[in-house]
Amino acid sequence: MKMSKQFPLNALRVFEAAARLGSFTKAGTELGMTQTAVSYQIKLIEENVGEPLFLRRPRQIVLTDVGQQLAPRVSEAFEMLQEAVLSARGDINTALQINSTPTFASQWLARNIGSFQLAHPNIAVRLTTTEKVIDLIAESTDIAIRAGVGDWPGLDSHPLMRSEFTPMLSPALAEAIGGIHEPRDLLKLRIIDAADPWWRLWFAAAGINDPDLEGRPTSRLGAQSFEARAAVAGQGVAILTPDFYPDDVALGRLYQPFDLRCSDGRDYWLAYPHTRRNTPKIRAFRDWILNAFAPAGRAASPGTVDQTVN
Incomplete structure (x- = not known):
């Protein structure tokens, strides 16, 4: 798609807004x-491209394939x-909006985000x-x-x-019942x-297919980190x-009585819109967090991760 050197930048801005909002x-x-001025700018860009960009319908516009x-x-x-201008003028108000699961945010991100902010003082998280x-x-x-399998349409995920x-x-609770010696001992507590499906998966892997969890009180605390507390x-x-x-x-507040660990196939992923993959603030955070999860002594290449944490 070839554009003339005189292509009006303002028309692109109008097109971007109309496409994003779905309305002239x-x-x-x-x-x-x-609205007349908007229609004129859209007409300019359509003439330059040589194809209609919107289907005009009663009270509605729809993007064409082009x-x-x-x-x-x-x-x-x-x-x-926008990011380039903010960076050039050293604007400290450049904000990176991150959404995370509560447990990942409290147990990993909050403990490590300081190193990202030190490396990128112009980005406010x-x-x-x-x-x-x-x-x-x-x-x-x-x-x-996110926790999932990484197959979200329109997003790049790592x-x-x-x-x-x-x-x-807690070790003290285990001692209160004489210790945890076999998986069935957990059912004394x-x-x-x-109701968490992880329990049935773990007990089944431990050879207990009848843990009788139905009659027990259920309590959803909203996040794994709260259950840990x-x-x-x-x-x-x-x-x-x-x-x-x-x-x-390490401090003796929690202990893992058995080596057996299970997975339901839902791991932790970094995700962001594919169309914004080259935005400087997104690229900076992506490279930082992938390097944080890379093996010691090796840096992950941008957009990749060498291995997951076991």
């Missing part, structure tokens, strides 16, 4: 233009221009947490750290760490969130990802 009227409101190809590239270009998978575009979020799980409890307090045995709690193990 809304685009005009955002840009401070009349428009769908062009829109994400234009959005990415404007994002990069804004962190939100949720267990739900959000729409990165609709929520205006730059990056997500594996960070395996989400393995095993029972963990309160099971924190007995309950286990540290001696309120029961929790099913946890041990790689999140090395400090608690």
Whole structure:
């Protein structure tokens, strides 16, 4: 698709807004233009491209195939221009919006994000947490750290760490029942969130297919990190990802009675919109976190990860 040197940049801005908002009227409101002026700018770019970019329907506009190809590239270009200007003037208000699962945020990200901020003092990190998978575009979020299998349409994704799980409890609680010697001993204790499907998977792998969890009280604390705190307090045995709690193990607050770890195939991934993969702030965070999870002494290449954490 070849453009003339005199191609009006303003027309691209209008096209980007109309494509993003799905409305000439809304685009005009955002840009401070009349609907007639918006239509004129769209006509200019369509004449230059040589193809219609929108299908005009009653009270609705829809991107054509050509428009769908062009829109994400234009959005990415404007994002990069904005980032470049902010970087050039040293604007400390450049914000990186990260959405993470609560446990990853509290048990890994909060402990390590300081090194990213020291390396990139011009990027202000804004962190939100949720267990739900959000729409990165609709929520205006730059990056997500999710649990899953990494197959989200429209997103680039990179594996960070395996989400393995095993029972963990406080040593004092284990001693209170004479120690944990075999998997069935765990059933003498309160099971924190007995409805969690991880429990059945682990007990089955341990050779116990009838753990009788149905009659036990269920309590959803909302995040694995909260269940870990309950286990540290001696309120029961929790099913946890041990790689999140090395400090608690080292300090004797938690212990893992069995070597057996299981996985349901849902690991931790870094994800961001494919169309924004070259945005400087996203690229900076991607390279930092992938290097953090790379083997010691080796840096992960941009956009790759050498291995997951076991």
